[in-house]
Every structure is written in structure tokens, then in C-alpha cells.
Amino acid sequence: MREGTSTVVRREDYTAPSHWIRTVDLTFDLDPAKTLVISRMSVEPNTERPGQPLRLDGEDITLTRVLVNGESISFRFEGQQLVLEHLPAEPFSLEIRNTCAPEKNTELSGLYTSGGSFFTQCEAQGFRRITYFLDRPDVMALYTVTLRANAKAYPVLLSNGNRVEHGTLDNGRHFATWVDPHPKPSYLFALVAGALVCREQCVRSRSGKDHLLQVYVRAGDLDKTEHAMNSLIASVVWDEARFGLSLDLERFMIVAVSDFNMGAMENKGLNIFNTKFVLANPATATDTDYANIEAVVGHEYFHNWTGNRVTCRDWFQLSLKEGLTVYRDQEFSQDMAGVASARAVKRIEDVRQLRQMQFPEDAGPMAHPVRPEQYQAIDNFYTTTVYEKGAEVVRMMATLVGREGFRRGMDLYFARHDGQAVTCDDFAQAIADANPGSDLATRLDSFKRWYSQAGTPRVSASGHYDPGAGTYTVTLAQHTPATPGQPVKLPFVIPVAMGLLDSDGRPLLLQLQGESQYGGTERVLVLEQANQAFVFTGLYGLTGEPVPSLLRGFSAPVILEWAATERQLFTLLHHDTDPTNRWEAAQRLGLLRLMGAVQSGRPLQLDAAYIDAQRAVLRDPSLDAAFKDLLLTPPSEGYVAEQLAAAGVPVDPPAIHAAREAMRSQLAQALFDDWVWAFEAHHDNGAYRPDPVSTGRRALANLALAHLVLDAGRSGDPVWPGRAYQRVQDAGNFTDRQGALIALLGAHHALAELALARVHAQFKHEALVIDRWFALQAGAPERDGQVFQRIKTLVHHPDFLVRNPNRARSVLTTLFHLNPSALHRADAAGYVFWAEKVVEVDAFNPQLAARLARGLDRWRVLAEPYRSAAHEALCRVAARTELSPDTREIVGRSLAD
Known part of the structure; x- marks a missing residue:
């Protein structure tokens, strides 16, 4: 399907399948050029849809035989579907x-080869x-799989x-048979x-059962798997402890x-x-x-x-699966961080990504x-809305029912639906039913607007x-x-966690009107109407107006519009708990x-109050280094x-880039x-240790080094650029080596070229390091078009492999999504380059191309001449x-108007 328009699939049109596939016995004779696949299925007609033909999905495969109950039958094709008619009314076998x-x-979707090995990626389709199969998630079957292959070339069969x-087997071949005891979709x-x-x-579970954990990699990479194995062990232990799931x-x-389009895939057990x-x-x-x-x-x-x-x-x-599981992995990472400050850093990093x-x-x-209402290509909906915003919806549920209440809801969810294919409504209902009388249960219908309404509420x-x-x-x-x-949205249910500080920054005890006593220093207000007022009482004897601390912990994925004074913001910066x-x-x-600088058109000039606040943060002995790094990093250009x-x-x-660079330079x-x-x-x-304290210290040191090298461009002092280059040469870990390289690239110092050459020579056989080597250059702050011209050179570098998703993303995604000052050029060269690369990649990897294409989906907000030039490229x-x-679909x- 590479031409014409796609079929629009709508949620409201969902119907159950005409048949159920209960068991699947798959045999693969693996060969890179021509793999034989034999699929034997037990099929059961859906009694609610009697007499319907069986329509099986297939794409880029060659059919050789169709047997029903051992007999050949006739068939036809409709588009890419194999249509089987006049089938038995009772269960039957299909081969x-x-x-x-x-x-x-x-x-890289389906069965493919990479580096001489076979791999699969089956989500979504x-x-x-x-x-040929009923390739839809509500058809769950038990699978038995037999793999046959040359034993020398493919010694591992999983x-x-x-x-x-x-x-x-004969002729130097071997086989392995695998049985999955749990029903699963294709x-x-x-x-x-x-x-x-x-x-x-x-590892041994709490029930006393032993389990074998394995991490498979190509030869030569085994020394890089210890952290992944430790993370897997920690995950197994955490899920048992936190949710009782073994x-x-x-x-x-x-x-x-x-070679993989995604980050990872949760295939059952593999x-x-x-x-x-x-x-x-x-x-x-x-x-x-x-x-x-x-x-x-x-x-x-x-998962x-x-x-x-x-x-x-x-x-x-x-x-249902991605938002919930992102919430779970965020909670896992916070628990692994341990101390409160490290947990807070993790939460802020998640909030920053969401925003x-x-x-x-x-x-x-x-x-x-x-929960989208329609799509043309489902691969386009693996988005931050489904994942990260979906996680925030789950987090709001947990806020409204409490930690113990959420665990009760999860227990009920699995008790009701284990082994089933269900909906977001089913999940929300389970959490509410396990917590009758909670803020979620009493507002469930309104709360579920988070699933059905798009957009970010502005509070x-x-x-x-x-x-x-x-x-x-x-x-x-x-x-x-x-x-x-x-065009029109109904009110959301929005939990707003908040506190009040006095004029000196001390937290105040809170008592809402109608309550008989104080209830701590933090309260979750539930905004469910277009407008609501909440009155706190008992606030006598204050020397000034309280300072509200609103949306604590980012308790809802909303944009907070609050006309805070600078004095209030400085109070929160220095004192908020x-x-x-x-x-x-x-x-x-x-x-x-x-x-202010961008809107006025005048060069940015930082005031003493802001600089003093930055110094106070940097020197504050009560703050952890990782938290200081976050506080001292200015808002991104995006x-x-x-x-x-x-x-x-x-x-x-x-103009935004110029203002932000001026801020960095003046702070330096x-x-x-x-x-x-x-x-x-x-x-x-x-x-080297990757623990939160050590990580934070490295982050702050590298932030400091970047500012010191940047200031050397003004002063001409060679000391700090020289120290950065030395750090590229002899750093004891790649975090510090990269930090030094970023400092040199960020200052456009001449030593950056020598540093780049040294890193490439030292790590030319480490693919992931070279990915990063490309990305650092493509993401460097633009100056006089130098970075864009470097990028155009990089795509012709011998090590640039556009067909490898990681390598392609290292340059193209970095430019199109993360380096706006290099992409948006007055001469439109960035947009011409975008169009060329989207078309080039689309010819062999549509999933990757669609993600690259999104680099211009916000073209309408641009000023001229960028707006018209971006529109022309689209x-x-x-x-x-x-x-x-x-x-x-993306373009x-x-x-679309």
C-alpha cells in the first residue's frame, strides 16, 4: 500500500471478529531469501456473527496453500486480505x-534480518x-512454534x-520448539x-519458583549487559513487591x-x-x-x-497498556532512585519531557x-499523547484514590480481566469500583473525558x-x-495539589472552609467545573499575602496560567518544599x-536579581547537584x-536561539x-557509579564546564577549552567525555574538531558511540549556518547509514525535532533538506519517515518567511x-485546515 489514500479506521465501527483462532502451530524453515512458514490453526466461528467469510490479513508474502480440515479450498483476494468463504459452521482446522x-x-516490520540474524517486530501490524492471520489484538490464541535453521549460521533459536x-536435523540443520502457555494476540x-x-x-520469586533470566547480544557485546540484567532483576523484584505480580x-x-524501529518490544517472554x-x-x-x-x-x-x-x-x-505501563516504569525509576531528592529529579525530568x-x-x-477516535496508519499513534499523557491520566487516578486504593484497583483489574482483551473504560471502572466513594468513583464519567477529549486544559x-x-x-x-x-470541550476532572507559603517562605497549615481542623500543609483540590473557588481559613497574623504553590508534583497535565509576581516566583524558587x-x-x-527579549526585538540583558538567584541556587549547600543542574538549565528553545x-x-x-545563547553567555x-x-x-x-548522587555531580560539573568554555570565547582564555579537550582525551567515563565535547561544540571552539576526530578514532567500532558522535554534531547550537552545513556533510559520511534507524535518527531526528535554529533558515534550505530526506526514507521505511515528517507539523505558528517556506516543503x-x-497521513x- 504505497499509493493512493488509506482506509480510515474508526473506533465507533468496532465489531468482534467473524471467527476466533484458539490455537496456532507455526513452523518456520528459516532462510534469508525465502523463509517457509506453515501455520496450522484451530478456528472457531463467532456465534454472534454466523455465516461470515473469514478475512485474513497479509502483506508482502507469497501464498502457496490453503487447507480446511485437510482439504484444499478455493479463495480470493480483496486488496491485501485473503478471503475464505463457505466455511464450516463448527470449529475447524485451517492450514x-x-x-x-x-x-x-x-x-523492519514482520520477519527481517539484521547483522546475519533473524528478528521480528509484530506490533502493531x-x-x-x-x-495470513486475523492480525488484530482481540484475537488471542495459544502458540506452539517450531524453528528450523542451519545450526552453524543460526545456533540460537528463540x-x-x-x-x-x-x-x-539432517544437512547440518537443527530445530527448537517453544510453547507459550498463555493466550496472546499476534x-x-x-x-x-x-x-x-x-x-x-x-532468580527465585516470592512463591519459591525459580526463573531463568537471559540477555542475548552479538558476540563482543557481552561485557555491556550487566546493567540490563541488573535492571531486569530489579524489575522482577519490584513488580512482585509493589503490585504482587510475579x-x-x-x-x-x-x-x-x-536495526529496530522502536525502543523495545514486550513480546511475551521474548x-x-x-x-x-x-x-x-x-x-x-x-x-x-x-x-x-x-x-x-x-x-x-x-508489560x-x-x-x-x-x-x-x-x-x-x-x-490501556502503554499509558499504564509508562506510569509503572516511572514509579519504578523513582523507587530505584531511592532518596526523596532523586525521586523529585526523576519526576521533573518526566514533566519536562511531557511539556x-x-x-x-x-x-x-x-x-x-x-484514546483516538480514528486513524489511517496505526503506527502514527505511538505518540507522546498515548504514552506520556496516558501515564499522567493513570497518575491522576492514583492521586484521586491514593496509593493503597490504586493497588486495590489493580488487583480488581487483573481479577476481572486476566487473559482478556479489554478497553480503557474497563480499567478506569476497575479502579473506581475498588474505591467506592472516592473522588474518582463519584466523578468517573467526567474523569473519562481525559480519554475522549484532545488538547491540554489551561487552568x-x-x-x-x-x-x-x-x-x-x-x-x-x-x-x-x-x-x-x-471545537468544544467539556470540563475535565483536574486534581490540583497545592500548598501555601508565608511571605518568608514557610509552609502554612491548611484548613478548608467547613473543615473542623487543619489537615497538613498540602491539599489536593478537585477542579471539575468551569470555575470553582476554594477558601482556606484560619490564616491570621500573617505579615503579608500567602504565596500559593499550585499544581505540586505536576498533579495534572495542564497549563497553569497564574500571574505570579517576580517576588512570588523568587520565594517559590528559594523556599518551596x-x-x-x-x-x-x-x-x-x-x-x-x-x-521579553524576543517580543521586544531587543538583545537580552539579564538583571542582577536573576543572576543573584542563579548564584544562590548554585552555591546552596542544601540542594543536591542533580537538582541544581535542573534549576540552572534555562527553558529549551522549543x-x-x-x-x-x-x-x-x-x-x-x-530570534529565540539568539536570546537563549545570550542568556547562557551572560550567565557564563x-x-x-x-x-x-x-x-x-x-x-x-x-x-564510575551510575547512582543518583554520582550522576548529579557529573551533571553539574559538565554544566559548569560548558559555561566556562563558553566564556573563554569572550575572554580568549585558553585554559578551560584546553581542560575540556584534555577531558575528552582522558575522562574515565563517557558521560564526562561527552560533557567536554558538548562544551567545545557549544562554544564553537577550534578544539572541537580535534576532539571529534579523537572520539571517532577511539570508538569507531562502537556503533552506539558513533550514533552519539553524529547526534552531538547535529544538535550543536547553530552559529552562522555552520551547524546546518555540517549536517549536510554528515549525511555523506562513510559511517552514516540512513537505513539503520538509530543512525538515521542521530542526524535527521536531531535536526528536525531538536535543533530548531539549524532547521528554520531564512533561505529555506532546512525545509528543502527535510523534504528530500522524508521522501528518501519513506521509500524503504515508512514508520521512520512518518516520524521525521512530524518535524514540520507546527509550521503554522512560525513567523515569515519560515511559515510560507515550510508550507511549500510540505x-x-x-x-x-x-x-x-x-x-x-502525517503530511x-x-x-489540513
């Missing part, structure tokens, strides 16, 4: 034989590229479940065959592959991972890599229950509800203090802007200055752009001595006749 060509599968038999099928090595570890197979396997989220050692991986591996390993393991044991009825319910990635999605042409807040009456009234109002297809709101205050203080767009100001990316100069202290006090951490791609449905929605 299908077909072939596929894994080595030609450049889309890849199984149909392996054999599939879902438990291995029950293996042995040798999207969770997996096989792997190749020359792989593995790290093994046995591993339900004899073994659990992770396999790493370098998780297939992008190498990026498995391989790590101090010499080649950063602190961020270590954290991401822990989170992604946890995420995919947690074993939230996604596998209970799965989605249809793809509109994708957030920088999902909020723009909600404000653009790709806006869709957490305006104001406060009034009456010293005579000792009251402080908080008035909250909500409004959600129109989104495509949804809620770390998320301290960070938010720092962001708002920086944002006010950046937006976030500034979104705030300007929300205010109705046309977005000029180079004004705080020079403080940055020297920060670097010297934090840069030496001894032997129209040029849309005019292509040879364009995949995936990319055509079409971007252009």
Missing part, C-alpha cells in the same frame, strides 16, 4: 503455507507480513514461552535466530538488535530491544543511557501483565485524544487574601482550546526574560517557542567564579504519488 523474504524487508524440545509473537551469546541469571514463565529473555536500551559500560555509555536502560527494561517487563496478560481490545485502546513533546502535539494538527488561578477574616480564596477556572474535530514547583519557578523566571505560540506571537526560531560571564567552584567541587567522582512532499500511508494532517 496456510506461504513464504516471505526477510532479507528484503527494509521496513507486522504479523501479517509473516503469514520464540515466546518455554522451550519444550530441541535437537538436530502482535506479541516473536522469534529470533542467529549467532548470539547470552548473560544468564536465575513472572509467569520458566524463563524471560531479552535480545538486542541494532523481549526484543534496540541495542541502545541494552548495551552499556562506563567507557561507551552515559548516565542518561544507564537511566534509560533501567526504565525501558522495566517498562517492557511490566508482561499490563499489556500481555491483559491486552487491548483494539488499537484505539493503545494507552516539551506532548504539549506541542496537543496544540498542533496531530492533536488526538489519549487559570488567582488568589485573594482577607487578613481580617483570616481567609485565602483560590479561584480556579479551566478552558481547553479547540483541536481538530473537537515541593521540588517540582521550585523548578517551575526557575523555568518561569527564565521564560519571562527570554520571551518550550519558549510553544509559550510564544500560545500567546499568539509568531515564532521566530533564530557573571557567574564565572561560581562555575569554577562548581566544576572543581564536583568533577572528580572516583570509580506541499512538495504531499504531491508525491509514491508515498506511504504512514507519511501521507496531510499537517496541511
